[in-house]
Amino acid sequence: MIQADSLAKNYGRKRAVDGISFTVQPGKVTGFLGPNGAGKSTTMRMIVGLDRPTSGHVTVNGGDFTRHKDPLRQAGALLEAKAVHKSRSARNHLRMLAATHGIPHGRVDDVIALTGLDGVARKRVGGFSLGMGQRLGIAAALLGDPQTLILDEPVNGLDPEGVLWVRNLARGLAAEGRTVFLSSHLMSEMAQTADHLIVIGRGRILADAPITEIISASSRARTRVKTPDPQDLMRILAADGVTLTPTGPDELEVVGVPARAIAERAFDHRVLVYELTPLEASLEEAYMELTKDEVEYHSGGMAGPGPVQTAPHAAELEGQAQR
16 A cells, blocks of 8 residues: 655755645556656655655555565565666566565566566666566566555557556456556556546646546536538537537537437427437546646647537527528
């Protein structure tokens, strides 16, 4: 278990983490999300004692991580895969870590096999690809067979097989009752891996809840509608907050009004609708909604196929109809 209480970190005048409190429970995969610069990596570094909090405190399995007599058995962490002596082989790197913690050499062979490093275990780490470096970092995190696993962007550089392996590994360890805490920018992967999410923005907690609750709470009703009269349907649905996007000759995506209400309005105005399909919200949509005001670094605009069409006001539609 990981418990943070009013955890804060300043770098000069910069408030990187702003008094956050949370608990990462065993038996589930907890995802840690946030925009670049939100404070995720700083928080993870404070958990394992690489950064000292300005105020507040954090414990791992009931104690300060740096004061545990057997830290690698308490928590394994992948925070920076490149933090390895490049002239050492993967096997020797792991054997060195094992020797400093009294871990049997047989465990080194176990994690090499588990992470798929058998074929490169005797090669120098300096020649590793990004993906193989990630696998070595995960092997080091697993070396002590820890009760808590902390992984920062673990699928970075991995191929699809590797991504699937990390997903199954995380869920398998959680099923054993261990604490699994991981960050990722891949929303689709997080949606398939995590049970619970902690979302951070500008150093503050934006959400701390099961993934299903975050998606449902942050999303608006979205429906695919097929009709031979899309313009008529747009006219009767015209209202503030309703967005309609043409997705085909006779197809619209309607956001902001439930499917039942669409059906009722269409029926009242004798507009034929031959498909109404409620669309499930995605984690990406929920995340973007949560963090829209918390992004520190904004990308420039790009030319695209055109803006999403928002339903005009009734007066505007009447004027268009008269013209």
